[in-house]
Amino acid sequence: MGRWEPDARGRLMAAAIELSLEHGFEQTTVADIAARAGLTERTFYRHYADKREVLFAGPIDLHALLAESIAAQADSTSPIDAVATALDSVSGLMQQNREGSRLRQRVIDANPMLRERELIKLASLGAAMADALRARGVTDPTASLTAEAGIAAFKVGFETWVNDATDAHDLQHHVSECFDRLKAVTAGR
Amino acid sequence: MGRWEPDARGRLMAAAIELSLEHGFEQTTVADIAARAGLTERTFYRHYADKREVLFAGPIDLHALLAESIAAQADSTSPIDAVATALDSVSGLMQQNREGSRLRQRVIDANPMLRERELIKLASLGAAMADALRARGVTDPTASLTAEAGIAAFKVGFETWVNDATDAHDLQHHVSECFDRLKAVTAGR
DNA sequence: GTGGTGATGTCAGTCTGTGACATCACCACC
DNA sequence: GGTGGTGATGTCACAGACTGACATCACCAC
Known part of the structure; x- marks a missing residue:
């Protein structure tokens, strides 16, 4: 999962849910989530305003x-x-x-x-x-x-x-x- | 307001409201609040679980x-x-x-x-x-x-x-x- | 092939929140 | 009036959440 794979947002969301189910949301760091999605912590915050938001920002308005x-x-x-x-x-x-x-x-x-x-x-x-x-x-x-x-x-x-x-x-x-x-x-x- | 003045909790709450009204809650740091109450940041967290809680923990259950x-x-x-x-x-x-x-x-x-x-x-x-x-x-x-x-x-x-x-x-x-x-x-x- | 554009990376920094340990005021007891 | 216990506070070190500034990369239009 390299730097320019498609759907970074979706990958981050999936990674967040997976890791939270495995270890709990608190125990999962933003760096963990980003790493599993093949991205960096800084990029996470370009897609989601804060750590919690990754679980709530759905595709439809x-x-x-x-x-x-x-x-x-x-x-x-x-x-x-x-x-x-x-x-x-x-x-x-x-x-x-x-x-x-x-x-x-x-x-x-x-x-x-x-x-x-x-x-x-x-x-x-x-x-x-x-x-x-x-x-x-x-x-x-x-x-x-x-x-x-x-x-x-x-x-x-x-x-x-x-x-x-x-x-x-x-x-x-x-x-x-x-x-x-x-x-x-x-x-x- | 020295180290052992009474009602540390109440002083922290009053300080938090004052400073938040003056500069906004975000702009106010926990260290600011504690300092105005004559206490340290660490002591703040002994009275309130987190920064926001100081505005919600009333005296009655x-x-x-x-x-x-x-x-x-x-x-x-x-x-x-x-x-x-x-x-x-x-x-x-x-x-x-x-x-x-x-x-x-x-x-x-x-x-x-x-x-x-x-x-x-x-x-x-x-x-x-x-x-x-x-x-x-x-x-x-x-x-x-x-x-x-x-x-x-x-x-x-x-x-x-x-x-x-x-x-x-x-x-x-x-x-x-x-x-x-x-x-x-x-x-x- | 060149330049622009948007997404990403890197780095340094502030602030929140916590654990571990030291210090202080006060109180009970001898 | 000393002495020790107890609870509140201070000090220090640190992880993790976020942010600003700047560099880098892939891709696309021309």
Whole structure:
């Protein structure tokens, strides 16, 4: 793997996951990751802003996807349904790589610093959805609350999905079920 | 401020907030903070696990407070109401220091790393509430979703509270209002 | 084949965080 | 009033995360 092999970013990400699964994320140094990818530490930081980011920078822009999905829906659609639909399309993309998600999640769950990064990524997606809702005239705090509620449903649904050893249902099903439960819960049931 | 002045922790926290307001959190080094508190960098790390923690380690154990509040409520109380009541008591404590909260929040909002830490602290409080709900027989994913929904309401309510220049309402009012909005939102309104 | 361009390498440096050990103030006990 | 224990603090050395400045390399257009 020489200096000019293609897809340096992808190699770095793969190396980071491999090494973290083997020895843990903390025990893996950036120099280790770069070396396995055939690169140097300095080059790692040209591709990723910091060590944790290598596990979170996916190929698709979920912010844009969510924003466009919400913007595209009929004006008559309620905010919560718009959010549910947007997250459903994201779920559709994610579940194409269930095993990859499981490996990645195993690394993240084992490290508090990575959990922090995961939470701010989710919060950032929530902020994008809240913006999209405001753009269609939903006022605050309703816009923020709807987005946050959606993120909560997605988070819990995703967790159930990666931990479900039976593979009985897909991510969309789990998230959709969480939306239903959330509606029941806030109704006092 | 010599070596054995009392309340080293409090001095470090005050120094951190002061310096962060003056020059920004990033620009402030741990050595700077320790020096203003009349201590050394090494001693800072004996009181706080890392640089960010100095802004988040409060004197009261909110986890225990939330757990006890939820456990103390009547069995007939619905999960969402139990969570709302628990967060109401936390709000009661917080609003005794509105100006302090505003200064602290100004520092946090200006720094993404601090926002990360804030989110994991909130998530941790949510996990404590979910545990308390499970202890009273609420099953998953309802327990997790209820706790997450409560955190969402608290988060948005808190934000409104610190940014409300009129001081017209207290934190409890804002959070309670967010719970009501949340119920309306998930009902499709 | 020449020059420009973007990706990579090299090097030096700051800051965060930690282990090991020394020092200091205070307190209990004789 | 000395003496030893205890906990908080200081000192030192060091690994690892990041960054700025500059050099080098592969490739492509002309």
